[in-house]
Amino acid sequence: MQANARALATVTERAREAWRPSHLGLLLPALLILIVFFVYPVLGVVYRSVYRNGFTLQFYQKMFQSSVYVTVIWLTFRTASLVTLICLVLGYPLAYFLTGVGPATARILMALVIFPFFTSVIVRTYSWMVLLGRSGFVNASLLALGVTSEPLRFLHNQTGVLIGMTYVLLPFMVLTLYSVMRGIDPDLVRAAHSVGATRFMAFRRIFLPLSLPGIVGGGLLVFILSLGFFITPALMGGPSDVMIAMLIQREVELTVNWSFASALAVALLALTLAGFLLGSRVVGVNRLFGGRA
Amino acid sequence: MIGSEGQRHGFGAVGLGLLAGATLVFLIAPVVIIVIVSVSSSEYLSFPPAGLSLRWYERFLGDPSWGRAIWVSIQVGTLTMLFATSLGILAALALIRGTFRWKGAIYAFLLSPLIVPTIISAIGLYFLVARVRWMGSVLAMALGHTVLALPVVVIIISATLQGFDERLEQAALSLGASRWRAIRKVTLPLIGPGVLSAALFAFLTSFDELLIPLFLSGVTSQTVTVKMWNTLQYWMDPSIAAVSTFLIGVTGAILTASALLRRQDQAR
Numbered sequence: 317m318q319a320n321a322r323a324l325a326t327v328t329e330r331a332r333e334a335w336r337p338s339h340l341g342l343l344l345p346a347l348l349i350l351i352v353f354f355v356y357p358v359l360g361v362v363y364r365s366v367y368r369n370g371f372t373l374q375f376y377q378k379m380f381q382s383s384v385y386v387t388v389i390w391l392t393f394r395t396a397s398l399v400t401l402i403c404l405v406l407g408y409p410l411a412y413f414l415t416g417v418g419p420a421t422a423r424i425l426m427a428l429v430i431f432p433f434f435t436s437v438i439v440r441t442y443s444w445m446v447l448l449g450r451s452g453f454v455n456a457s458l459l460a461l462g463v464t465s466e467p468l469r470f471l472h473n474q475t476g477v478l479i480g481m482t483y484v485l486l487p488f489m490v491l492t493l494y495s496v497m498r499g500i501d502p503d504l505v506r507a508a509h510s511v512g513a514t515r516f517m518a519f520r521r522i523f524l525p526l527s528l529p530g531i532v533g534g535g536l537l538v539f540i541l542s543l544g545f546f547i548t549p550a551l552m553g554g555p556s557d558v559m560i561a562m563l564i565q566r567e568v569e570l571t572v573n574w575s576f577a578s579a580l581a582v583a584l585l586a587l588t589l590a591g592f593l594l595g596s597r598v599v600g601v602n603r604l605f606g607g608r609a
Numbered sequence: 610m611i612g613s614e615g616q617r618h619g620f621g622a623v624g625l626g627l628l629a630g631a632t633l634v635f636l637i638a639p640v641v642i643i644v645i646v647s648v649s650s651s652e653y654l655s656f657p658p659a660g661l662s663l664r665w666y667e668r669f670l671g672d673p674s675w676g677r678a679i680w681v682s683i684q685v686g687t688l689t690m691l692f693a694t695s696l697g698i699l700a701a702l703a704l705i706r707g708t709f710r711w712k713g714a715i716y717a718f719l720l721s722p723l724i725v726p727t728i729i730s731a732i733g734l735y736f737l738v739a740r741v742r743w744m745g746s747v748l749a750m751a752l753g754h755t756v757l758a759l760p761v762v763v764i765i766i767s768a769t770l771q772g773f774d775e776r777l778e779q780a781a782l783s784l785g786a787s788r789w790r791a792i793r794k795v796t797l798p799l800i801g802p803g804v805l806s807a808a809l810f811a812f813l814t815s816f817d818e819l820l821i822p823l824f825l826s827g828v829t830s831q832t833v834t835v836k837m838w839n840t841l842q843y844w845m846d847p848s849i850a851a852v853s854t855f856l857i858g859v860t861g862a863i864l865t866a867s868a869l870l871r872r873q874d875q876a877r
Contacts (some may be wrong), residue, residue: 342703345716346696346759354722354756357733364736406632413629427864428637435640436817438837439853443639445845446646453642473640486636503866544726547819551841561728568824570734581729592724 332503346489358585365578385563389583392559395474395549396542399481403538406482408487411530414490415497426494433487441548444480445471448552476552481545488541489534496530497523529598536595540588560584640857646848665674665851673854678836680746682816685832688751689758689815694808696755697762704763705770709852720760720805730756735824745827758811765810769803773844795808802870814860 365375379385410429414422433442447453448470455467470476500523501542508518553559560580567577646664649658669675703717722730734753743749773796781791797804819834826835834854840846 338701339707339709342699346700346719346763347715349692349696349752349755350719350722350759353734353752354725354730357737358725358730359733360736361729361733406635409625409628410632413625416625425633428633431860431864432636432640432811434817434864436819436834436856438819438834438841439817439856440639440840442837442849442853443643445841446850447639447642449845483635483639486632514744544728546728547838561726564728564732565823568735574732574736577732581732584726585729588724588726 326590333459346399361578361581362585363578364575365582367607368575372436375576376583377577379583385580388558388560391472392543395477395481395557395559396539398478399485399542400539402456402478402482403486403489407493407534408527408531411490411493411497414494415500424576429487429490432483433491437547438551441480441551442598444476444483445551448476448479471552471556472557472558474553477549477557480552481542484545484548485538489538492534492537493527493530496533497527500526502602516588525605532598534599536591538593543587543591544584616833643850644854644857646847647854649847649850652847658760665848668848669855671849672848673732675833675836678833681826681830682832684747685822686812686815688748688752690808690812692751692755693758693762693811694804697759697766697807697811698804700759701763701766701770702875705767706775716763719763722756723760727818731820731824734821738825744825745830746825747830750822750825750830750832753825754818755811757818757821758814761810761814762807765807766800766803769800771869772803772823772874773800788797791851802874806867806870809867813860813863817856 366372368375379389393565414425417425449455450467450469454470455464458464458468459466470479504522505518507523509515513521544561545559546565549557549559550562550565553562561584564577564580565578566586567573610693645658648661648663650660650662650664651658700719704712704719730753734749738744738746738749777799778791778795781795782788786794817834818832819838822832822835823838831839831857835847837852840849
């Protein structure tokens, strides 16, 4: 018996060891594609942001010279913060509810969360453009219920942007929160009940703190993703609702100011990476993507 | 599960259920409503619809430029699927089986496209493609999408491989099969459903993508998403609802197929 186990172990080891030289070979095609069509273009953007007829920081300086660009950056941060807050407020109860239902129900409800998640962003944004129009469903309902006397303007303003972005990002929040909440041992809450805590106290003292990694992880993820948003604010925002990614697109396509666009892109990239680094410090990196730690 | 011992009852639980239900409605209703709007007879994108009609589908399917756009999306998606899946299988095999030192770093590198905002890689590719005069190329778009799809494929296939019992392959080896034969006859069929699922998601990632084709496509090589974007810049054409329903259908088909594949996998 032991001889067989030892033999199997040797075969396993030898099988693994013998693979080693070809392993890097297996990785090479994927790494090459990434380097040529991802790393090289992104490095090109960084390069373009600091080099034109010599190295210069003028394009970064330009960002702070005009109040227009500072406003855009500020608006991007503000929108991202608001979207994160709304997603948290809507997503936490849903995730908490999902932990309390049976596994079959949870799977069905999860499918309802995941299905829009895999639909194209432009389809999801367009759906809200239809819903929020002057004669759309929301206004029609409000008028029919007598809540308002004339159609409200939800589109082409900040409200539309917030609704649209929340809609796209909510699944990220729910998935992250749910994955963390699932790992919370229900016995801990039961133990609190058994020593006399009310349901609310048990929630506040036990469950809520334990779900904090999910709140921070989900919040950071939604915030960082919001920073780089383009499609939704472009379609649902008004002329003054410009976010960084929209500005980048304009500078590339309209004013053909590639260097300045690159500087903006590098700024966005730096903020994004800083955010993820912060996130991976505060929370386990796995949890940021909704996996189990 | 917290609720499994009946601790969720009373006003708090009802309130929670209502709130959660409202959020779920918020998530799923827009998709449903778009499908309904696509069969409405009214010009005005109102809901509920005044009557039923297939005219938006007629306009969508009868317009050759939409047909061209769909064909471009299919081409780009298929190429992406092929590239990402083949590269992804190799990478996942190396990562799961290998015992080399920089595995964690390489894995993080393979996942890095998920972290970088797509607008940045899109303009980077645009600068690159414009310089080498490769604008409007289906292949260029596919390669750009492959970069986005690769992390998804690697994650899915890695998970599949982790669930795969290597001893089955070693049994084949010990019975005298060459390594390549063992992989072909034992490993690949067993990880088949996972690989197929990854391939479908690679296709979907490409099909849904807007930012990269927005910069890389030419006038004649627009994808469906780009054409939607361009149309929406000018007016809220109700036939977009038909196009949206079409895209929703593609998503639904792929998610269903993937779920069925996963069930087939678990049944083994």
